[in-house]
Structures are given as C-alpha cells and as structure tokens.
Amino acid sequence: MLYLEEIFMLPILAQSPVQLEAWFRERGLPAYRARQVRKWIFERRAAGFDEMTDLPLDLRGRLAEEFSIWSGRVAAHAKSADGAEKLLFEQADGNRVECVLLRDDRRHRTICLSSQIGCAMQCAFCATGIDGFVRNLSAEEIVEHALQLQRLLPDDERLSNVVVMGMGEPLLNLDGVLPALAAIASPEGLGIGVRRITISTVGLPKGIRQLAEMNCLYHLAVSLHAPNDELRERLVPANRGVGIGALLSAADYYFEKTGRRVTYEYVLLAEINDRPEHARQLAEILRGRPSLVNLIPYNPTPDLPFRTPASAVTAQFAEILAENGLTTAIRYRKGDRISAACGQLRRSHS
Numbered sequence: 035m036l037y038l039e040e041i042f043m044l045p046i047l048a049q050s051p052v053q054l055e056a057w058f059r060e061r062g063l064p065a066y067r068a069r070q071v072r073k074w075i076f077e078r079r080a081a082g083f084d085e086m087t088d089l090p091l092d093l094r095g096r097l098a099e100e101f102s103i104w105s106g107r108v109a110a111h112a113k114s115a116d117g118a119e120k121l122l123f124e125q126a127d128g129n130r131v132e133c134v135l136l137r138d139d140r141r142h143r144t145i146c147l148s149s150q151i152g153c154a155m156q157c158a159f160c161a162t163g164i165d166g167f168v169r170n171l172s173a174e175e176i177v178e179h180a181l182q183l184q185r186l187l188p189d190d191e192r193l194s195n196v197v198v199m200g201m202g203e204p205l206l207n208l209d210g211v212l213p214a215l216a217a218i219a220s221p222e223g224l225g226i227g228v229r230r231i232t233i234s235t236v237g238l239p240k241g242i243r244q245l246a247e248m249n250c251l252y253h254l255a256v257s258l259h260a261p262n263d264e265l266r267e268r269l270v271p272a273n274r275g276v277g278i279g280a281l282l283s284a285a286d287y288y289f290e291k292t293g294r295r296v297t298y299e300y301v302l303l304a305e306i307n308d309r310p311e312h313a314r315q316l317a318e319i320l321r322g323r324p325s326l327v328n329l330i331p332y333n334p335t336p337d338l339p340f341r342t343p344a345s346a347v348t349a350q351f352a353e354i355l356a357e358n359g360l361t362t363a364i365r366y367r368k369g370d371r372i373s374a375a376c377g378q379l380r381r382s383h384s
Contacts, residue, residue: 046075046101047174047181051222067093069222075103076223079185104178119186123179125151129168133179133200135186144195145183147176149211150202155236157257158269159301161335162201170207176214180224196226199234199255205241215252228252234299236272239284246284246291254288255297255328256281260307261315269307278319289324297326302348304332304341313351317358327355327362 049057054068070089074080081104083089083097109130110122117137124130134146153160154167171179184193196218198204204211215231217223232253235241242254258278260266266273273281285296298320302308320327329352332342343351348364355362 043102044100045105045174046071046097046103047105047177047217048172049101061096063093071097072222075181079181079189081185104182105175106178108182119183121179121182121186123182125175131171131179131201133183135183142194143187143191144197145180145193146197146200147179147214148200148202149176149198149204149207153202154206155203156271157236157259158271159259159303159332159335159338159340161337164337167202170210171202173210173213173217176210177217177223180214180218184224193224193226195230195232197232197234197255199232203236203238204233205235205238205245208241208244212248212250232297236270237276237281238272239276239280242281242284242288246288249291251292251294253294253297254285255299256285257301258298258316259301261312261319265307265312269303282319282323285325286323295324295326297328299328299330301330301332302343302351304343304347306340308343308347308351310350310354313354314358317355317360320360321358325361327360328365329355329362330365 046054051068051072054071055065058065058067067089071083071086074086078085080086083094083101083103086094086097089097106123106125108121109124112120112122114120119135120132121134122130122132129151131148131151133148136142136144136146138144148171150170151168152166153163156163180193180196187193196215198211198215211233215233218226219228219231228251232255233245233250234255234257237256237258242256245252245254257270258266258281259269260273260278263273263277266278285298288294289296300307300316316327329348331348332340334340334342352362352364
C-alpha cells in the first residue's frame with residue numbers, strides 16, 4: 035500500500051548532487067549544505083534529518099517537510115549464523131523485494147542488490163521467477179537498499195563490494211541500475227570502486243554489447259549454467275533464439291572494450307549438468323578466453339525439483355576444468371539457511 039504521508043514528499047535519493055545544490059540555492063542557502071546532507075546519508079548513515087546536527091534546526095525542519103530519506107520500509111530482517119543478513123523491503127506501492135549482506139571474512143562486506151521486483155527470465159532452478167515479474171526498481175530504490183544494508187554494519191565497518199545478483203535481470207533495467215551504481219561508486223556516495231562492483235546477467239548479448247560500448251568498467255558475470263544450447267535452453271529459456279555462440283561473442287567483445295575478465299557462473303545441478311562430459315564441453319567452449327568459472331552447487335528451494343551434487347562430484351568437475359587450463363572457483367554457500375543464497379530470493383516472505 036502507498037504510504038500516504040510520503041506521497042507529496044520528494045525522495046532525496048532521487049536528487050542528484052547538482053539538483054540538491056540547486057534546491058538550496060533557490061532558497062538563498064549555501065550550496066555546501068547539499069554536500070553535508072549527502073555525507074550524513076551516505077557516510078554517517080543517518081536515517082532522519084533530525085540526526086544531521088551540523089545543520090541549523092530550522093533547516094532540518096524544512097528538509098523533513100519537503101523530502102523523505104526512505105521511500106519504503108524494511109518488512110522483515112533475517113540473520114544467518116554464517117554472518118549473512120537478508121532484508122525484505124516493502125516499497126511504497128506495496129511490492130516486496132529482497133537484498134542481502136554477506137560477510138566473507140574480516141575485511142569483505144558484500145551486498146547483493148536486486149534490479150527488479152520479480153524476474154521474467156524463468157530460469158528453471160531459480161526461485162526468483164516463481165512469483166513472476168512486476169516492475170523495474172528505480173535508481174533511488176536500489177541506492178536505498180544499499181544504504182539500508184550498510185546500516186546493518188557496526189560503525190567501524192564499511193561495505194567493500196557490490197554485486198547486482200539479486201532479483202531480476204540487470205541488463206533489462208540499465209536506466210535504474212547504472213545511475214544507482216554511479217551513485218554507489220561516487221566519492222560523494224558510498225565510494226566503492228568500480229572494480230569492486232559486479233553486474234550479473236542471464237546472458238543477453240545486446241545488453242552486454244551496450245555495456246561494452248558505454249565502456250562500463252564493472253565486473254561482468256554471465257550466468258551460463260550449461261555447455262551446449264540444448265541443455266541451456268532447458269535451464270535458461272532466454273537462450274532460445276540466441277545461442278551460446280552469440281553470448282560468448284558478446285562477452286568477448288566486453289573484454290575487448292573494457293579489459294575486464296568475464297566471470298561465467300555455473301550452477302551445478304545433480305545429474306543434469308554436473309557430469310564429466312559437461313565439464314569437458316565447458317572447457318572446450320571457454321578455451322582461450324580470459325575468464326573465471328564460478329561453480330555454484332545448487333541451493334535447494336522447496337518449490338523446485340533439483341538437487342545439490344555431492345561434494346566429490348563438484349570437486350571432480352572443478353578438477354577437469356583446471357586440467358584444461360580454466361581458472362575455477364567454487365562458491366560456498368552463504369545465507370542458505372535464511373533463503374538468502376544464490377537463486378533463493380523471492381518477493382514473498384515466510
């Protein structure tokens with residue numbers, strides 16, 4: 035449902051630094067106040083204008099009358115013993131979306147952001163598409179999710195990495211994703227360098243080439259999941275009419291234009307795409323390509339029929355890739371006990 039008290043308020047996160055400075059100038063106020071406000075929101079993690087103590091009291095009141103910091107609300111917060119935390123956001127229109135904070139070690143604090151409410155890609159093994167696609171997230175909504183996840187950290191910790199690997203297909207919402215990532219990367223935003231930001235796609239050649247032409251320097255992760263078209267079309271419907279050849283060609287172009295090595299995500303599904311012959315086929319199609327293969331043992335979802343392969347099967351698959359000269363990593367589960375792992379995010383919450 036709509037939050038009626040905020041209908042006539044401007045979301046401050048939708049204001050660019052230039053727009054916010056103009057708001058102050060139009061009221062005869064110094065433009066540097068805009069930088070103070072943004073510093074409070076992005077760096078000092080303020081949740082309300084009343085916390086901005088180096089602003090005059092009357093100015094704090096004027097800001098609170100005209101702007102809102104948060105357009106949605108945190109509807110649920112789940113914590114896992116491995117340090118992962120998941121937030122369920124309810125947007126102003128009542129739609130819900132999930133995002134995740136991951137703690138990898140003493141230094142790395144990664145947030146997994148969503149780009150859409152729901153997903154239209156319908157990958158066979160992913161829970162996100164079960165509830166269908168609703169709409170794109172706006173840039174300010176994505177930034178808001180990042181800030182709310184940041185607030186889960188103690189004051190002496192900061193975010194180190196961002197992955198757009200949550201709900202939705204980022205390349206179908208570049209109008210929202212790219213401005214959001216620009217704000218997150220900006221020194222006046224969260225200051226997370228572009229080399230620590232990853233965009234994950236189901237593999238849309240047109241969108242990948244568009245990113246390459248824009249010379250985006252973010253890491254690109256392509257969800258491959260199969261080494262041949264017949265199997266990939268069963269698992270990833272978006273492959274129909276496109277083909278792995280066109281996808282790999284677009285990924286090659288991205289590397290050519292940006293110099294950034296492409297990561298290929300591969301969810302291992304027991305007895306479906308995890309056999310030695312699949313590993314050898316994968317090694318063949320990626321041979322000679324500067325890449326990283328990220329193996330992801332399937333994270334179970336009650337609504338789906340797939341199973342996680344045995345550890346020995348995963349290890350054998352990785353060994354075959356390594357023997358064929360591919361750089362390979364195994365992504366160990368984080369947050370699966372709170373349904374926050376890869377492929378488990380949903381619009382609903384139980």
